[in-house]
Amino acid sequence: MGIFKIEGGISLKGEITPQGAKNEALQILCAVLLTPEKVIINNIPDIIDINKLITLLGNLGVKIQKTGSGSYTFQADEVNIQYLETEAFKKEGGSLRGSIMIVGPLLARFGKGYIPKPGGDKIGRRRLDTHFEGFINLGAKFRYNREDHFYGVEAPKGLKGADMLLDEASVTGTANIVMAAVLAKGKTTVYNAACEPYLQQLCKMLNSMGAKITGVGSNLLTIEGVESLGGCEHRILPDMIEIGSWIGLAAMTKSEITIKDVSWENLGVIPNTFRKLGITLEKRGDDIYIPAHVDGYEVKTDIDGSILTIADAPWPGFTPDLLSIVLVVATQARGDVLIHQKMFESRLFFVDKLIDMGAKIMLCDPHRAVVMGHDFKSQLKATTMSSPDIRAGISLLIAALSAKGTSTIQNIEQIDRGYERIDERLRAIGANIIRA
CATH class of the missing domain: 3.65.10.10 (Enolpyruvate transferase domain)
Structure with a gap:
């Protein structure tokens, strides 16, 4: 040590x-899973938590290229969804709290997402209910293995838009739900949404990829689902x-x-x-x-x-x-x-x-x-x-x-x-x- x-x-x-902002980068990096096209991200901080997430994305099959200091290209056109069920993923995903935000994009694009109980700071209870209640509202089925603390959501027939009132204005919870809802069928409204600048940045990035999100910066987000998203270039605050x-x-x-x-x-x-x-x-x-x-x-x-x-x-x-x-x-x-x-x-x-x-x-x-x-x-x-x-x-x-x-x-x-x-x-x- x-x-x-x-x-x-x-x-x-x-x-x-x-x-670059750590809390924004965690959201933005997970969003690259929403499209098979290239995504360029600039001003990524060179810190342990972010580097762990980049490694996790690479192990999922995302093609990653570092193009300069803090600049990377990502292309998730050959995602290995089976990696989510390996012991290596259970260990790797559990070492980083930000890994929870891969679930929304994977659920939206591939119909399923799994995550071990995530780690992070030991600063008290950090519930995940908001994330999974949001996915359930969008039509996903939830399961939890208490023996190895492994969470899973599945929606083989796709997600459907829904109206929801979040029980807390969770930043990561809102980000996860928004990333799932952008590819859902129909309209989703998220009330009591977090509205931090980093969440606003995520929404702006998703809109530049072809998503239809309105109310950005407020606590009421409206998301019209689209068929697919394209690539983009984004700079972290x-x-x-x-x-x-x-x-x-x-x-x-x-x-x-x-x-x-x-x-x-x-x-x-x-x-x-x-x-x-x-x-x-x-x-x-x-x-x-x-x-x-x-x-x-x-x-x-x-x-x-x-x-x-x-x-x-x-x-x-x-x-x-x-x-x-x-x-x-x-x-x-x-x-x-x-x-x-x-x-x-x-x-x-x-x-x-x-x-x-x-x-x-x-x-x-x-x-x-x-x-x-x-x-x-x-x-x-x-x-x-x-x-x-x-x-x-x-x-x-x-x-x-x-x-x-x-x-x-x-x-x-x-x-x-x-x-x-x-x-x-x-x-x-x-x-x-x-x-x-």
Whole structure:
């Protein structure tokens, strides 16, 4: 297992360009299974989770060619659907949560789709009911083998459009249902659909392939089924979670950093949420400029003077993937913040590592934590810690970069799952970080 050794307390400076969005790439890559024609995808991040999915597509028979940095062509004209029933697939598919989204395209095009219980971050219960209830609404038959946790859906006579109200605005669930519905007979309406920019990107890509999806960007999608889809070329958005991570890093290390080409129109409330923590952000073209916060940053209270609460919510609310970053940034703010993580019941459990570093955090319950900011009057202390998941991992890395002394982070494969060559990119702006 790899480790990072980080010498903290160093002010950084320079420019950093965000990678392609991991959560969009997982959806877009699965969509190549919907057509036998060539699909060109650009700005694919070079990270563990994405590379695993590309390997899985190759093992399914998809022809894959890397044409440049982050650019690939895919052609699914000879898909080996029998691979889904092999032991190799059960092992491979179970190592990646994003693999669940191959089911919708395979079901739509080939009449069946199977998946082992997918892996991913251990951040609490992550139900799959929304996915399979959607497939059942479209006419698929569902089966589940409890012994080896293997899911299957079949529709040998094809799928039929249906009206459905999702029980939760699941991003991956919505993506899976949309990919199944584009080749179904008739009209499908999906209410309480997720409307994140990455889901919008998927819908735009599918429409460019010949799908008929309206309501993109809203929580009510209407899909007119078509006979087949063609090829296309698509570019993945910059990763908003990485952009938020760099904002938090700049504030915590009192660094002057410019984040390049961020696609401001797709950041939603993210910039203003960091501004509520007192962080100065400037829009310079399509870049974000963060000056060095030499005098720290002060949390804004609510209008009535009550403690600031930052909570996650479905888009256009604040993304849950950035709450861990916000929590770390709050440890050195001037003022107090209540962090309310509504979606996952285990995501805040990494705070004990921050408390060991000297942070003042009171974990109220699995979903809420009160952070009492130090205002940089008491620097975090270096320590040895382990990364429990992607977002907690990057949060601990930011804490280590701001801490006094040398910290060690173990299990860094969790960070590599979501962040491309992060040690190299941090060294380029002055960080003292070594991969061992």
